[in-house]
Amino acid sequence: MRALVLEKKDELNLRDFPAIDREEAVLGPRDVRIKLHTVGICGSDVHYFTHGRIGPFVINEPMILGHEASGTVIEVGSDVTTLKEGDRVCAEPGIPDPNSRATKMGMYNIDPAVRFWATPPVHGVLRPTCVHPEAFTFKLPDNVSFAEAAMVEPLAVGVHAATKARVKPGDNAVVMGAGPIGLVTALSALAAGCARVYVTDLSEAKLEIAAGLSPAITPVDVRSQNITDLVKRDTDGWGVDLVFEATGSPQAAAAVFEPLAPGGCVVMIGGQPDPISYDAGAAMVREARVENIFRYAHVFPRCVGMISSGAIDVKPLITRTFNFEESVRAFEIAASAPPADVKMQIELPQ
Known part of the structure; x- marks a missing residue:
């Protein structure tokens, strides 16, 4: 599987990453496999690229970037009931421990054990497919585009x-x-x-x-x-x-x-x-x-609903789109902080 890999500080490559193929070969009963369509470039992705760390999270080994994602379900686990193959979705990137004290209190975003895409040692989703829990994957209304859906993650903040x-x-x-x-x-x-x-x-x-x-x-x-x-x-x-x-x-x-x-x-x-x-x-x-605030909790469905109804229009914030083959260049441009750009996105081949 080709992916955008941060090898270390200041070094990005678009290359095969066989480890993720092995890691996600088996689909859990409550998981879905998503063919990724659009992934936004977040400031945290850029910060890992330019600094190699964010606080205690340090790039000690190669890591796939990207956590603002939309795509299409291409496979579902045996116990999945709310999604099916062909559903267009966006995905909440932080997966908590369902048995943790923070999760039981409703504050799953501050669970110390949360696994968040593109936060070491968890890989992100600038790659063709990913496996994700059904509970953190949300079906899109027909009038919400993949580009808008990839904006749900920052909007959630x-x-x-x-x-x-x-x-x-x-x-x-x-x-x-x-x-x-x-x-x-x-x-x-x-x-x-x-x-x-x-x-x-x-x-x-x-x-x-x-x-x-x-x-x-x-x-x-x-x-x-x-x-x-x-x-x-x-x-x-x-x-x-x-x-x-x-x-x-x-x-x-x-x-x-x-x-x-x-x-x-x-x-x-x-x-x-x-x-x-x-x-x-x-x-x-x-x-x-x-x-x-630390990230977000319980708001992804609200965000999807507001984009669908027109209560919030995120389209003006999407100022530049790159194809997957331009990913390294896209990050180099994002790192230069162009004053006229707000959100840059990368589209994966379909």
Whole structure:
């Protein structure tokens, strides 16, 4: 099976990977085999490529990349009841231990034993087929394309963040960062009921994409505009109800309370490579609630439903598509962080 293999930091190859053929030769009774169609390039995939590690997860041996996936079921296990051959699907990439304490509490995403695609030592899905549990594989409505379905995974982060924020109809929010996660968070906040969402970034091109997503989104170029001054002006000095930090920048994280209203909520989304500090006094005087998220849980069907109904449109976020043979080049381009690109995807041969 040919796959996109990260050999080590800064070294990618598109090559045969016989180990995965052996590993997935036998289909479990509650598993399905998926012929993969579209796989998105995530920032974590790129970070493994450029740094060779994310926190404690280190590339010590070759690993297949990719975890944002859609495809078609081509084989089902003997006990599978909800899917059949030919069903178009997307797949949730994290598989927890069903007997773990976290899973039993409903927080399966923070199960320490979770096996997540393209997180060492678990291989990802930039390859022709994969085997996946039926319970974490979701049938697509006819009006949801493979490209949109591959966006369900990043969208799930935004929906999980909006859920943790407890958005109320009419809330105002700031989303720090107009990357893929920032933009799906803005869309999720609007779908949950926000009246206005300010999106901040340094990239004019990304802010233009943000502005085109909804008239309720206000783009803010922080090189020339102060988000706190803008929010205070528009809210008679009160502030916004919600702040979502989606940059992963220590400087942005340090300022999360400045535009926040008393009693508001901050949701920390952006991954921080090192410990950060923020103004605990500013949080205290606002009685601010601070939430943290790690991936997502229980939201994939909601995401599929919102894309199908038109409540959320992810198509404008897909800015470039490559074929499988261009995978190495696609990652090299993604690593250069083109300012006009949000989500790049790779299509596999059918």
